[in-house]
Amino acid sequence: MYAQLVKTDAARLRTLDEMDPQERAFQERIDAGEKIEPKEWMPEGYRKTLVRQISQHAHSEIVGQLPEGNWITRAPTLERKAILLAKVQDEAGHGLYLYCAAETLGISRDEMYAQLHSGKAKYSSIFNYPTLSWADIGAIGWLVDGAAIMNQVPLQRCSYGPYARAMVRICKEESFHQRQGFHIMSVLAKGSDAQKAMAQDALDRWWWPSLMMFGPSDDASVHSAQSMAWNIKQDSNDALRQKFVDQTVPQARFLGLTVPDPDLAWNEEKGGFDFGQPDWDEFYAVIAGNGPCNRERLQARKDAWDEGAWFREGLSAHARKKADRRMAQAA
Amino acid sequence: MAGHAVQTAPLVELALRMGDNCLILGHRNSEWCGHSPALEEDIALANMALDLIGQTQLWLGLAAEAEGRGRSADDLAYLRDVPAFRNLLLVEQPNGDFGRTIMRQFLFDSWHLPMLRALQGASDERVAEIAEKASKEVAYHLERSGDLVIRLGDGTEESHRRMQAALDLLWSYAGEMFAGDARDAEIAAAGLAPEPDSLRPVWRSHVEAVLAEATLAVPQNDYAQKGGKSGRHSEHLGFILAEMQFLQRAYPGAAW
Numbered sequence: 001m002y003a004q005l006v007k008t009d010a011a012r013l014r015t016l017d018e019m020d021p022q023e024r025a026f027q028e029r030i031d032a033g034e035k036i037e038p039k040e041w042m043p044e045g046y047r048k049t050l051v052r053q054i055s056q057h058a059h060s061e062i063v064g065q066l067p068e069g070n071w072i073t074r075a076p077t078l079e080r081k082a083i084l085l086a087k088v089q090d091e092a093g094h095g096l097y098l099y100c101a102a103e104t105l106g107i108s109r110d111e112m113y114a115q116l117h118s119g120k121a122k123y124s125s126i127f128n129y130p131t132l133s134w135a136d137i138g139a140i141g142w143l144v145d146g147a148a149i150m151n152q153v154p155l156q157r158c159s160y161g162p163y164a165r166a167m168v169r170i171c172k173e174e175s176f177h178q179r180q181g182f183h184i185m186s187v188l189a190k191g192s193d194a195q196k197a198m199a200q201d202a203l204d205r206w207w208w209p210s211l212m213m214f215g216p217s218d219d220a221s222v223h224s225a226q227s228m229a230w231n232i233k234q235d236s237n238d239a240l241r242q243k244f245v246d247q248t249v250p251q252a253r254f255l256g257l258t259v260p261d262p263d264l265a266w267n268e269e270k271g272g273f274d275f276g277q278p279d280w281d282e283f284y285a286v287i288a289g290n291g292p293c294n295r296e297r298l299q300a301r302k303d304a305w306d307e308g309a310w311f312r313e314g315l316s317a318h319a320r321k322k323a324d325r326r327m328a329q330a331a
Numbered sequence: 332m333a334g335h336a337v338q339t340a341p342l343v344e345l346a347l348r349m350g351d352n353c354l355i356l357g358h359r360n361s362e363w364c365g366h367s368p369a370l371e372e373d374i375a376l377a378n379m380a381l382d383l384i385g386q387t388q389l390w391l392g393l394a395a396e397a398e399g400r401g402r403s404a405d406d407l408a409y410l411r412d413v414p415a416f417r418n419l420l421l422v423e424q425p426n427g428d429f430g431r432t433i434m435r436q437f438l439f440d441s442w443h444l445p446m447l448r449a450l451q452g453a454s455d456e457r458v459a460e461i462a463e464k465a466s467k468e469v470a471y472h473l474e475r476s477g478d479l480v481i482r483l484g485d486g487t488e489e490s491h492r493r494m495q496a497a498l499d500l501l502w503s504y505a506g507e508m509f510a511g512d513a514r515d516a517e518i519a520a521a522g523l524a525p526e527p528d529s530l531r532p533v534w535r536s537h538v539e540a541v542l543a544e545a546t547l548a549v550p551q552n553d554y555a556q557k558g559g560k561s562g563r564h565s566e567h568l569g570f571i572l573a574e575m576q577f578l579q580r581a582y583p584g585a586a587w
């Protein structure tokens with residue numbers, strides 16, 4: 001998913017009896033499934049955690065434009081080019097909805113950008129891997145958007161109103177993203193030997209990073225427990241990962257592709273697949289900034305921001321001039 | 332397939348000229364994806380590129396159908412070499428800074444919209460239909476690019492300087508839009524499109540009005556760089572095609 005390892009500042013989960021009346025009333029509203037709206041009282045921890053989570057999600061959407069944007073100019077047909085353009089445009093739109101949702105919590109988009117550029121705010125580890133072939137565009141839609149859907153669908157019912165509503169809009173588009181990716185893969189899997197090899201190579205490279213998107217096991221994490229109590233997280237990382245594997249493995253088999261996991265086996269008893277663990281050392285290395293593309297991705301965002309400063313300043317200056325002229329006319 | 336090897340019919344030539352402009356400008360705009368100065372601009376540029384690629388599919392689809400040689404729109408986009416491309420030199424010019432990209436778009440849109448409006452009266456119904464659909468999209472492109480030229484021209488000292496520099500650089504590529512050649516004369520004679528020169532007054536008055544509001548000076552040098560429409564391009568187009576056509580060239584005949 002696009003928000004991994006979100007900290008809550010909670011040392012431990014408190015019971016209703018331990019809360020002061022205001023916080024208790026807040027928690028009871030959440031327990032009753034009510035939505036919290038921007039102007040309403042909320043605990044500082046809830047606000048801060050949501051800012052972290054939503055901004056991480058927003059940053060992921062905009063950094064996520066880069067690996068796919070890479071292939072727009074090289075898309076193999078006009079139809080594929082148009083579909084990919086539409087998809088990447090959607091992702092930028094998702095970023096916009098999410099920044100707006102986070103802004104309702106009292107942080108500006110510029111502040112969030114500053115946190116991204118300084119490395120203080122994270123984005124999903126998945127976007128630090130390179131897109132080396134056209135099949136990677138298929139794999140991203142199929143696997144990465146597929147994994148994103150897993151936790152975004154339940155987030156449509158999360159407790160914070162603006163976040164939940166942003167998710168409703170986003171989810172409508174994500175299933176189209178997943179389908180176009182799967183379709184690219186299915187055409188390649190039915191294509192020439194070179195195309196089949198391209199598809200298999202993409203699956204080999206994207207499989208484990210996709211499983212890492214759900215984050216390490218959080219069954220013992222107080223942060224996850226707190227987020228769940230607040231209803232801004234609904235399922236454990238392991239549960240989502242299991243769901244993703246169970247959904248995706250049959251699709252890979254349908255495509256005639258091999259999932260690169262020797263431990264993968266159907267477990268009749270649990271009614272799901274047993275599977276191996278991703279290399280968590282690699283995950284932490286990528287999170288710490290040492291993935292194959294971390295530097296390029298962040299630099300590309302910083303360059304876009306710095307080189308665009310004159311543009312943004314120009315627009316603001318014009319808006320000020322216009323307002324001044326209007327004032328002068330009115331006077 | 333080279334420019335003069337086969338003389339294309341006027342309808343094919345017109346569709347190629349329109350379609351290639353859309354394809355190459357759409358390509359240039361899509362290069363910004365994820366790198367533009369503001370999230371809203373990423374979205375707007377992708378949207379414009381998407382419109383232009385959609386229009387490419389229509390125009391090149393018409394060119395393919397009208398030439399009747401069994402080629403598809405994709406064949407035309409991905410399997411022609413530089414001399415067979417019919418786009419204006421303007422649209423293949425590199426993006427430069429964001430100001431140059433916006434200025435290129437504005438100069439082109441200011442021609443594109445009146446051209447499409449004129450094409451709605453074409454003697455061929457398919458041309459008129461494509462033009463009608465495209466002109467709705469392009470009206471919005473022009474509104475947007477003109478608005479940005481005004482705001483940036485009349486913004487800060489730096490944004491003004493950059494927009495003036497972009498205008499001075501691109502001005503010499505504007506003239507090609509109005510310089511008719513023998514093929515244009517045939518296209519006009521077939522009732523498909525107006526003589527290019529006839530669009531100059533409406534272009535000029537719109538551009539001058541916007542530049543005046545933007546506090547930008549109309550360049551004095553009216554020398555026009557020409558050649559794109561007849562297949563003589565700048566050095567840039569070859570690199571665009573090398574990138575765009577890579578997969579089709581590396582895996583001939585594959586389906587995607």
Ligand SMILES: [Fe+2]
Pocket residue numbers: 061090091094170174
């Ligand atoms: Fe998204």
Ligand SMILES: [Fe+2]
Pocket residue numbers: 091145173174177
């Ligand atoms: Fe997506």
